[in-house]
Amino acid sequence: MFATVNPTAFEIFGLPIQWYALIIVSAIILATYLASKEAVKVGLKSDDITDFMLWAIPISFLGARIYYVIFEWRYYVENPHLILAIRNGGLAIYGGLIAGAIVVYFFTRHHFISTWKFLDVATPSVILAQAIGRWGNFMNHEAFGGDTTRAFLEKLHLPNFIIDNMYIEGVYRQPTFLYESVWNLIGFVILIWLRRKPNFFKEGEITLCYVMWYSFGRFFIEGMRTDSLMLFQTFRVSQLLSAILFVAAIVIFVIRHKKEDVPLYVRDKGL
Template structure:
């Protein structure tokens, strides 16, 4: 009876031989909404017109490429024996931390070339980034991926989830069906809470850099805990998950940078100040 549950179709639209996946549509929606959120805020605090439009032209493709490179590096044993699969990104295999690395490096180079404070750019972008992550996890939901370990249906019902979510978490793994932790939902809700935090935070005009650093800390705390529930983690060693290790490093690093900027007075320049330094 349970095996008859039909998962949601990961393909949104088929146009002849071209299939448009929900994953791609959801990611695209996140990018568009994130752009409008960042662009409106950039206008409010006086950044030059089209700053974020110009940044996205570079940041989006570089983020996708770096997300893929990051994933391939930590799965190198497989890709070394299957080099043709490296470019097959449509089969899955990108990592958020890789995308963040590529995006931040791009923002640093872009800011220096435009003569704009990189902290100003990443502070404005932080709510957009976590918005994209919040939505992007629903792409994982449509693909029945990035889930946690086995649970019972009663456990999922105890979370007061609608049937369409519960049924989608009934997944075939190695020929066997079972219900799994909806870790995509946990991270999406954590990101939603983070988005609200960042939007409220910027109303109080904090020191420059602190919105982005708060984002790094907030997201990393949630990711470190949620990653421990997942069954598809990239592994650094047999017992250490890459995402958890990176998250802990980011938490420590972000706190250290925040304290350093406060001690040296760099955070005295406020988020919404017109100064570009």
Template sequence: MFLAFQSPGPIMLELGPIAIRWYGFLIACGVVLGVTLAQWLAQKRGVDPDLVGDLVIWIIIGAIPGARIYYVAFEWENYAQRPAEILAIWHGGIAIHGAILGGLTAALLFTTWKKVSFWPLIDLIAPGLILGQAIGRWGNFFNSEAFGRPTDLPWKLFIPRPSRPPEWVNFEYFHPTFLYESLWNLGVFALLIGLFFWGLQRPGRLKVGTLIFTYFIAYSLGRFWIEGLRTDSLMFGPLRIAQIISLVQIGLGSLGLWWLYVWGRSLPDVPSQDRG
């Protein structure tokens, strides 16, 4: 009972008419830590950290609208009735799969423009990305959203009545799926960092592309089962969109690792202009 969670509310700090929300603050923290980590890993691999910093700016520019457009597209019936809310991203309502799609598209455009290799740079981004996701998930806690079905487990989450689904309005406690995913993501982060440093100690053994393909598989395995607990999934008919995308990412990641290690293929190494 003593482990039950209850959100203190979405507002972190109010300064007159200005309200600083936990959701935005945590996303900002995740971005800053992710960028710092990616640049540090770049130095370890002999890649120009400024190049990685520039790449991250492009990824953010692509990820934020991608995450919102993706979410609004699958919730269009609701947003069509209140179009003023479409841009109110601070109220919640972004989708990580939309952010990934938008960010990868922006990264591809950046690397094409800069004429540098796409895969080694994306590998460097992967650990920071999953770390940022682990931090950002706590924004759902403060917004009392993205929770699971009712439960009586000791780590249950109290959800205020206005935020409960109509069919479970008389239930008070729900699965804290934000916590499950945050902890899972931290585990994926540890895996990616472990692989990165294992590769540094064994030159040539860890192929370029391994980290991003592993990210796709490991993150998606957790997201698939956690999504099955949630009450607010984006749907395509009777199917949960996030579970469909998770299966696609698991398949793509598995094919990528098979291509690298079973078929024995290689992706381009670090950008030649950044070699020491």
């Protein structure tokens, strides 16, 4: 018995349409919708989000691919014809987030929008999209952890379709995709709940809480995965970056919170 889910959803004129692509696109659409609704409540325009996404989506995908290729350079230097073969996999979420953050900076500067406010509008939707996107990894039979047993997976009260699909390469695997998806979903709920509290956050603090939450969970979940990008064959890249981001977010949060000139994140509850 092997993984049971077919990565291909259907075909159009012989072209296979992958579940991964459908899930990622759905996550992006939902995130864009939610961020657009929130933008209006803080004095921005919903078009600000859609205009940003026109730039952010392709550049973030490019960043995710470049990040992956850089840390798998030994393989791609011998197989340069596969560098653009993203249908074979190889997108790193951290690369996409870094590229997206760069786009945010230049987009907000160009449109005279507070960068921190814009990020605060976007980041809860981003972590929700990440939670949904991990199910694309499930459909592709990737981003799984080390060996485990069916008995262990059953103790987690998982449905059989997940347990069966975790039987990969002759053994049952830890569903690390699911661990991260649940972690991100919890983070989304907490961020939305806190963001609704009046005068609770200063601008930028929602974003920094997102960074702390995501990087903290990713650090431990990454340690369970079997497909980590490695640095010098010693360090897991995502663990190292998660630790750096977690500490940096705490430091920046404390510094900004103490500043009196940092405005509050204010929502119009009437909208």
